[in-house]
Amino acid sequence: MRWLLRKDLLILGRSRLLLALLIVYPVAISLLIGFAISRSPSRPRVAIVDEAAPGETVKVGSQRVAVAAYARQLFNQVQAVEARSRSQAIAKVKSGAVLAAVVIPPNIAARVASDTEPAQVEVLYNGNALEQSLVQSTLNSALAQANLGFSAQIQQAAGTVLGSLLSGGKLGNIGAPENLIGLTQIPPTLGAIIARQPRGHDRTELERVDAFAGFAAQNLSLAKRVLSIIGQPIRVNSVLLHGRRTPLNTFAVVVAVAVSLMFVCVLLAAGGVALEREERALGRLVRGLVSREALLAEKTLLAAGCAFVIAFAMLAGIGAFVALDWSRVALWLVALAFGAVAFSALGVAIGALAREVRAASLLAFLLSLPLAFLALVPGGSVSGGFYDAISAISFVFPFKAALQALDAAVNGASPAIGASLVHLAVLAGVFGALARVGLRQVE
Amino acid sequence: MSTVLSVSALAKRYGELDALQDVSFQAGAGELIAVVGPNGAGKTTLLSIIAGVQAPSAGSVSLGPGEAGSRVGWAPQQPAVYSKLSVAENLELFARLERVSDPPAAVARMLEQTGLGDRAREPVGRLSGGNRQRVNVALGLIGDPPVLALDEPSASLDPSQRERLWEFVAGRVAGGTTVVFSTHNVSEAQRYADRVLVLADGRLLFDGSAEALLELAGERAGGDLERALVRFLDEQTYPAGTP
Numbered sequence: 001m002r003w004l005l006r007k008d009l010l011i012l013g014r015s016r017l018l019l020a021l022l023i024v025y026p027v028a029i030s031l032l033i034g035f036a037i038s039r040s041p042s043r044p045r046v047a048i049v050d051e052a053a054p055g056e057t058v059k060v061g062s063q064r065v066a067v068a069a070y071a072r073q074l075f076n077q078v079q080a081v082e083a084r085s086r087s088q089a090i091a092k093v094k095s096g097a098v099l100a101a102v103v104i105p106p107n108i109a110a111r112v113a114s115d116t117e118p119a120q121v122e123v124l125y126n127g128n129a130l131e132q133s134l135v136q137s138t139l140n141s142a143l144a145q146a147n148l149g150f151s152a153q154i155q156q157a158a159g160t161v162l163g164s165l166l167s168g169g170k171l172g173n174i175g176a177p178e179n180l181i182g183l184t185q186i187p188p189t190l191g192a193i194i195a196r197q198p199r200g201h202d203r204t205e206l207e208r209v210d211a212f213a214g215f216a217a218q219n220l221s222l223a224k225r226v227l228s229i230i231g232q233p234i235r236v237n238s239v240l241l242h243g244r245r246t247p248l249n250t251f252a253v254v255v256a257v258a259v260s261l262m263f264v265c266v267l268l269a270a271g272g273v274a275l276e277r278e279e280r281a282l283g284r285l286v287r288g289l290v291s292r293e294a295l296l297a298e299k300t301l302l303a304a305g306c307a308f309v310i311a312f313a314m315l316a317g318i319g320a321f322v323a324l325d326w327s328r329v330a331l332w333l334v335a336l337a338f339g340a341v342a343f344s345a346l347g348v349a350i351g352a353l354a355r356e357v358r359a360a361s362l363l364a365f366l367l368s369l370p371l372a373f374l375a376l377v378p379g380g381s382v383s384g385g386f387y388d389a390i391s392a393i394s395f396v397f398p399f400k401a402a403l404q405a406l407d408a409a410v411n412g413a414s415p416a417i418g419a420s421l422v423h424l425a426v427l428a429g430v431f432g433a434l435a436r437v438g439l440r441q442v443e
Numbered sequence: 444m445s446t447v448l449s450v451s452a453l454a455k456r457y458g459e460l461d462a463l464q465d466v467s468f469q470a471g472a473g474e475l476i477a478v479v480g481p482n483g484a485g486k487t488t489l490l491s492i493i494a495g496v497q498a499p500s501a502g503s504v505s506l507g508p509g510e511a512g513s514r515v516g517w518a519p520q521q522p523a524v525y526s527k528l529s530v531a532e533n534l535e536l537f538a539r540l541e542r543v544s545d546p547p548a549a550v551a552r553m554l555e556q557t558g559l560g561d562r563a564r565e566p567v568g569r570l571s572g573g574n575r576q577r578v579n580v581a582l583g584l585i586g587d588p589p590v591l592a593l594d595e596p597s598a599s600l601d602p603s604q605r606e607r608l609w610e611f612v613a614g615r616v617a618g619g620t621t622v623v624f625s626t627h628n629v630s631e632a633q634r635y636a637d638r639v640l641v642l643a644d645g646r647l648l649f650d651g652s653a654e655a656l657l658e659l660a661g662e663r664a665g666g667d668l669e670r671a672l673v674r675f676l677d678e679q680t681y682p683a684g685t686p
Contacts, residue, residue, distance in 0.1 A: 003539040011527045014566075280523040284582065287495035288514050289540040 269347025352438030477632030526568030541586030573604030
C-alpha cells in the first residue's frame with residue numbers, strides 16, 4: 001500500500017491544476033467566510049428621509065411623544081444614510097449606494113394622533129429578488145421594533161392619564177380643574193355624605209352614584225394593567241432542550257468546512273479509483289499484487305488524509321476571524337477524521353461504479369451538492385412526508401452525520417458527537433462494501 | 444522440456460454466456476504459444492484467467508513445481524501504464540509491488556532490454572504507441588515471471604514497432620520465459636510461435652504447430668496459415684457432408 005500511496009501522491013503532485021486547487025481552495029474559502037462573517041455590515045445601508053417638521057410631537061393626554069424618537073428607533077436597526085429629499089433618496093437607491101430608502105411623511109404626527117387614518121412610512125427599494133427580500137425582512141423587523149417603542153411611549157402617557165383619573169390631582173391641559181378628585185377617592189367621600197342623608201329618593205340616587213364610582217375605579221385600575229400588557233402581549237422565553245446554543249456564524253463555519261471536506265474527499269477518492277480503471281492498471285494490480293480491499297483502503301486513506309489537512313487548515317484559518325473554542329481542538333480532529341473517512345468511502349464507491357474519471361467526478365459532484373442542500377433543510381419548512389423522505393436520504397449519506405459531528409465538536413451542539421461518529425463509521429463500512437462489490441469486475 | 448504452465452478444464456461463464464468451455468493445455472519452458480481465433484472466441488478471457496486478472500468459473504491454472512510463489516506476467520492489449528509517471532517510475536512501482544529483490548537493478552535491466560534507457564525520465568503519456576506497448580510488456584516482465592501472457596501485443600503498432608517488439612519478446616523466450624500471446628495477425632503466429640492454439644466459441648479446437656494446422660486444413664507446408672485457419676474453422680462449423 002505504501003508504494004501505491006507514493007505513486008498516487010506523485011500523480012497528484014503532477015496534476016498542477018488539481019494541486020493548486022487543493023491549496024488555494026481552503027485558503028480562499030477560509031478568507032471569504034472569515035471576512036463575510038466578521039466584516040459584513042450587519043445593518044443594511046438605508047437612506048432615511050425625515051419630512052416631518054423638526055421637533056414635531058404627538059400629543060397623548062398631557063404628554064407629548066417626539067416623532068424623532070420613532071425615527072431614532074428606525075435608525076438603530078439600519079445603517080442610516082442621510083437624504084435630504086425623496087428624489088435624492090430614490091437616486092441613492094437606483095445607484096446602489098443604499099439598499100432602500102424610508103420616507104417619513106410630513107403628516108406622520110397628525111396621522112398618529114388621528115383615530116381614523118393609520119400613520120404610514122414609505123419604503124423604496126430596488127435590486128434583485130434576494131436584495132428585495134433582505135430589505136423587506138430587515139425593514140419589517142425594524143419597523144416592528146420602532147412601532148413597539150413608539151407604542152410603549154404612548155402607553156406610558158396613557159397610563160399617566162389613567163393614574164390621574166384614578167388618584168386625582170392635576171390632569172393637565174384637558175380642561176379639568178386643578179384639584180380634581182380621583183375616582184378612588186369618590187366612594188369614601190360620598191359614603192360620608194350618604195351617611196348623613198335621611199332615607200329617601202336622594203339618598204338612593206347618591207348610593208347609585210357611589211356604586212358606579214367604586215365600580216369605575218376598580219375597572220380603570222384593571223385597564224391600566226391591560227394597557228401595559230397590550231404594549232407587548234407575548235414575550236419570548238427561549239429554552240434549548242439539548243446541548244449548547246450554536247451562534248449562527250460558527251454554524252456557518254461548520255457548514256463551510258463540512259461541504260469542503262465532502263467535496264475534496266468524494267472527488268479525490270472517486271477520481272483515484274476511476275483512474276486505476278482508466279489507465280487499465282486495475283487488472284495488473286489485482287492479479288495478486290494488491291488486494292481490492294487494500295486498493296480501496298489506500299484510496300480512502302489518501303483522499304481522507306488530504307481532505308483532513310485541508311479542512312483543518314480551513315478551520316484554523318477561519319479561526320483567525322471568528323472566535324472558535326480551541327480547547328475543543330481534539331474533538332475537531334476526531335470529527336474531521338471520521339467525516340473524511342466516511343466521505344472518502346462514498347467517493348471510492350462512486351469511483352468503483354463509474355469506471356471513468358470524468359464520469360466519476362461528475363457523479364460525485366451531482367450527488368454531493370443536493371445531499372448537502374437536503375441535509376440543511378430545517379424541519380417544519382416542508383411537509384411532514386417530504387421531510388421524512390429528506391431525513392431518510394440524509395441518514396444514508398454521510399453529510400448530515402458529518403455536519404452534526406463537526407457542530408458538536410466545534411460548538412458543543414446537540415446531538416452528542418458520539419452518536420454521529422458511530423453513524424459515520426457505519427456509513428464508511430457500508431460504502432466501503434459497496435465499493436468492493438463495484439470493483440469485482442475488473443474490465 | 445519441463446512443464447511450467449498447466450491449464451486444466453478451464454471454463455468461464457458470464458451469466459448465460461459460456462466464454463470458455465473445458466480448455467486444457469500445457470506449456471513448456473521457453474515456449475512461444477499463439478492463441479488465435481475469431482472475435483469473441485475467448486482469447487482475452489483465456490489470457491486474463493492465466494494471468495490471474497479474472498477467476499475461472501471452473502478448472503485451474505497452475506505453474507510448474509519449480510515456480511512456487513511466482514506469478515504469470517501480464518500485458519493487456521491496451522497499455523496498462525500510469526501516463527503521468529515516467530517509464531522508470533512505472534517500472535520501479537511494479538518492481539516494488541512484485542517484491543523484486545533489487546528493484547533499481549530490475550528497472551535498469553528492463554530499460555536496457557526495451558531500449559528505453561534514454562526515455563527513462565519521460566512521462567509514459569508522451570511516448571509513442573509503440574514505446575508505450577514496450578513499457579506495457581516490460582511491466583509484465585519486471586517480476587521476471589516464468590510465464591508471460593500478452594493480449595494482442597502488436598495490435599496498435601506499425602511494422603517497424605512490431606518488429607522491435609518481437610525481437611524483445613524473442614530475447615525473453617530465448618532466456619527461458621514461456622510466452623502465451625493472442626493475435627488476430629495469423630502470419631505473426633506463423634512466423635514467431637512454436638505452437639498455435641485455435642479457439643472458437645470458447646472451445647479449444649486445435650493445439651499444435653502451425654505446420655500441423657496447415658496440414659490439417661489441406662494447405663502445403665509453408666503455405667498461408669490464415670487461409671488454413673479460415674478453412675479449418677469452416678470445417679469445424681460446417682463439417683463435411685453438412686448441406
